[in-house]
Amino acid sequence: MIRMSAVLALPFAIVARSRLLLAQQNAEEAAANAAAAGGCLACGGFFFLFFIAIIALNIALLVFVYRDASNRGMDNAVIWLVVVLLLGPLGLVIYLLSRTKGNLIVCSSCQSKRLAVSAKCPHCGNA
Numbered sequence: 001m002i003r004m005s006a007v008l009a010l011p012f013a014i015v016a017r018s019r020l021l022l023a024q025q026n027a028e029e030a031a032a033n034a035a036a037a038g039g040c041l042a043c044g045g046f047f048f049l050f051f052i053a054i055i056a057l058n059i060a061l062l063v064f065v066y067r068d069a070s071n072r073g074m075d076n077a078v079i080w081l082v083v084v085l086l087l088g089p090l091g092l093v094i095y096l097l098s099r100t101k102g103n104l105i106v107c108s109s110c111q112s113k114r115l116a117v118s119a120k121c122p123h124c125g126n127a
């Protein structure tokens with residue numbers, strides 16, 4: 001009689017054991033999924049920062065080009081701004097090759113930067 005109950009109990013024990021294993025597996029899978037999601041989130045954060053850095057760099061580039069062009073007395077500073085905005089680094093190269101050459105000095109009247117060779121300051125109009 002004892003032997004009989006042991007034989008009957010064995011399948012239940014196996015089922016119970018396999019259910020426990022399954023639960024463990026699910027928990028492990030869930031943990032792995034959570035870790036993967038966390039990794040993806042960190043990755044997304046990195047790309048977000050990268051994206052922000054690219055935008056900040058572009059804005060700095062546009063500000064540089066606009067100020068440099070107006071310091072050099074170029075009337076088309078806004079056009080150069082648009083060129084660099086649309087073409088990016090290539091636009092910057094084109095700008096650097098085609099801008100008015102010469103050293104920038106500080107204007108004695110308005111303290112803005114102007115070309116050393118220019119006859120008049122592009123900011124205040126003084127010689």
Ligand SMILES: [Zn+2]
Nearest residue numbers: 107110121124
């Ligand atoms: Zn000036």
